Amino acid sequence: MGLKSVVIDAWSWLNYKPIYSDPSLGMPNRRAFPEAHASWVPAADERRLSAYKLLAAYDNNQAAELAEIRDGASARERREFGDPSMFIETLVSHVMGREQHITVPGAEQTDTADETEAAAADRVQELLREWADDELLPMRMLQCERKAVGLGDGVYLLYWDPDKQRPRLRTYDPGFYFPVLPEDGDGADFPGRVHLAWELPEDPKRDLKARLRRITYEMDWIRPATASGVDQQGRAVRAPVMTEATDDTPSTPVVGAGDQVDAQGGISRQYAWNDRPSYRTCYLTDATWELGDLKGAVDVDSLPMDRAVFASNGAGEVLDHLDLYIDFIPVIHTPNTVPPAEEHWGQSSLAKALQAFDELASTDTDSARASATTGLPMVGISGVTDGRQQYAVGPGAMFKLGENGKLTTVDTSPALRELREHGHDLADRAANVVRLPAVSLGTMDPSKVPSGYALQLSLGPLDSLIAGMRLARAHKDMLLLRFVQRLFIAGQHPDWAGVTPLPAKLVRGPYTPTDKAAILEQVTTAYQAKVISLETAIRMLAEAGWPIEDAEKEIEQIQARSFEQARLLADALGNPDEVAKFLGRQAPETPQAPPPNLPAVPAGNSDGNPVGQGRQATGGNE
Known part of the structure; x- marks a missing residue:
């Protein structure tokens, strides 16, 4: 009966594009996506690879070039001004945060009862941070996040390099990634x-x-x-x-x-x-x-x-x-979003707003055409004296008209104004769909923000968006650091001899403007009220953007100058060793004060007073 089936899967949001879902075949166009139709590509991956190429074309202002394959040369006239790329770059910077820190729980607890456990955690944290500096971890993360946000998926590969004596980290395009997923298991399971x-x-x-x-x-x-x-x-x-085989035993x-x-x-x-x-x-x-x-x-x-x-x-x-x-398997797949139940793949941040970007490109194209007629207006001339004369509109041009002759111009500026306003509306619609407020895109005038509280409320959609994106990456970040520790141990690096792998976290910094003065006041008040520890206070300041590179060293420097607290500690414990440890100094060898050294008693004066001085008379005459 010629019934058409509706496909709903992880990439069905692209079905509206004829080049992706050909009306006659119901599958991506073979001329536009020949890589996806290679003989060695599984049929289940054809739509995924085609979606990656189409999204990459939007990111590189080549969507019109790709559409030309099906729609002809007229498709190349569409204007593309980099709006999808701007959205991707903004989301990448937000999900990355201003800075990234590797932390191992327990490494900052300087006052813990188990000093061995704290020292082990601090050692692992120090080694992981050294590896991150050598391997340029923030740059590798930026490469992977660029793929994950734009295409929906990112891929890390870890391997041991015997020459450099450390695990190396590489980023792969998700179009190269083909996992063999279990047929009867959860798609989120590790293949x-x-x-x-x-x-x-x-x-x-x-x-x-x-x-x-x-x-x-x-x-x-x-x-x-x-x-x-x-x-x-x-x-x-x-x-x-x-x-080696012998007469009695085979090989x-x-x-x-x-x-x-x-x-x-x-x-x-x-x-x-x-x-x-x-x-x-x-x-x-x-x-x-x-x-x-x-x-x-x-x-x-x-x-x-x-x-x-x-x-x-x-x-x-x-x-x-x-x-x-x-x-x-030292391959880590990082989805951009939390995959649906029994799914493995993430979704691009451009997915739901792609039609808005198409409309925006069409509006920009119409605006470019309208601006040509606005800059060089159309002129109608009537009542000319010589019909054979050619006229050119320009500064200082003279026209000879008859008795009832006149010039008529067509003003297209109102249409251009409407097109530009429509473009702004489409840009706002795309930002709302992606959940990027104008303040996060940098398109809002700061003087129009009534208060900081109003600004914080406007960032609500962005907060929920970044929270979900970071949730999809939290386990993958921990898995990455866990694999690094295991590869160091498997490679028998001397610095990792006897080290036990510990859970480590990759903390991503703030992505919105923070009021450092307000956070400092909150932290100071809470610490003075004894509701948070010094370790927690230092961590809060570091996450707010204060230049604290090593929380443990910062705590040691603070305690080394806390003489009033050291005096209170000495009064409470009466142990100079604990006080010296608190200050980071060496305790004196003699724990007790030396006995007082009194002057000798002069001869002939048994009451201990110097010669020539008597006691005060208490009554009567001598």
Whole structure:
């Protein structure tokens, strides 16, 4: 009967665009999105990859260029002035905050009873901050957030670099990310196999054909040890390491160093960060295929391994199911929003306002056309004396008219004014849909804000928006720092010897203007009233933007000059060691005051008074 099905999924908000949902096919246009229709791309990922490309076109002012493929050359006349990009940049700065800090709970508690626990937390915090400085963590986060806000998803990859002796952090485009999600589980579950795949163009100078590269991280059972070798075709592969056969015993596979074989033949391994042995490990495969060799019904998860060419790392190890000796996949998917139930993907911040951006671009195009007629008005001339004469409108132009001749001009400025006002209305509508108040975009006149309370109320939608976006990232940030600690331990870095991984948090700074004077007054009042600790007060000031780099050192410097509190502590405890520790100084070796040194009694004066001085008479005459 020719009934049309309505598709509602994570990218159905793009169904209104004919180039994305072709009326005849009901799927993205193949000419506009050839990458999404590659033979190795799973059918379930075609709409996702097409949505990424379309969103990237809006971000780069190329939506008209993409629409030209279907609508013809007239689509290129549409004006695009960077409004989507401005929204993305604003949201990225807000969700990132002015600054980022790595904190480990317990590292700032200088007065805790368990000094060993506090010292361990402080040590882990210091090491993680050093790694963040070396790895340029804020810049890597900015790269990932740019992808997450604009496209809906961001991807981190962590790997151990033996040359730099630290975990390296890379950011990947989500279009390269192909997780193998469980069919009967929650989409939010961590996948057991992850592919990072992309095509490599043909290189005639190097005589290289078009290829497909795929990096795979997979959790699987621990198997016997392997080593680099060569197969019958001359390809570099990994082969099991076997014991030398003797007359009495045949050759058997060698178990990896530290692995144990149980009674059932299973191989277990004790990881330094786990309390009990594990039977699973993560394997890495990095291979390349020529696109011409991919025949039949294959996708990124079922590529023919007999046609693969495996890469090698810096140590010469062939990356063919290389055992990484870790029990996690070091790939972290960061969604822009909290995914719906049983979903895995986030949603772009431009999603719900995309139609408003289309209308805004159309209005800008009409305004550009109207401004041409306003700047160079249309003139009608009647009653000319010479009909063969050509007239040009310009400064100082003279026109010879007849007895009833006249000049008529067409004023299009009212239409231009209406178009500009309509453009402002559309921009406000898009900001309201995205939940970006005018004050956050910098388009509001500060003099028109009646009070700070009114300003705070106007930021309400932005507060709820950023709270939801940061909630979607909170667990991923903790997971990132947890993986960093484990990779340091697995890499046997000397500074991490004997260190136990601890929960760490990535604290994002404020994103709205803060009244530092008001916050200082609140913190001071609360601290003097003994309702908050000094550690909490310092943390509140640091989050408000005060230049406090290390909270623990700041507390030590404050206490080193708190002599009045030290005196009260001495009166309460009577222990000089505790007082010296509070001030950060060394206690004296003699805990008690020396005995008083009185002057000697003069000879001939038993009452102790000096010679020549008598006692005062109490009555009578001498």
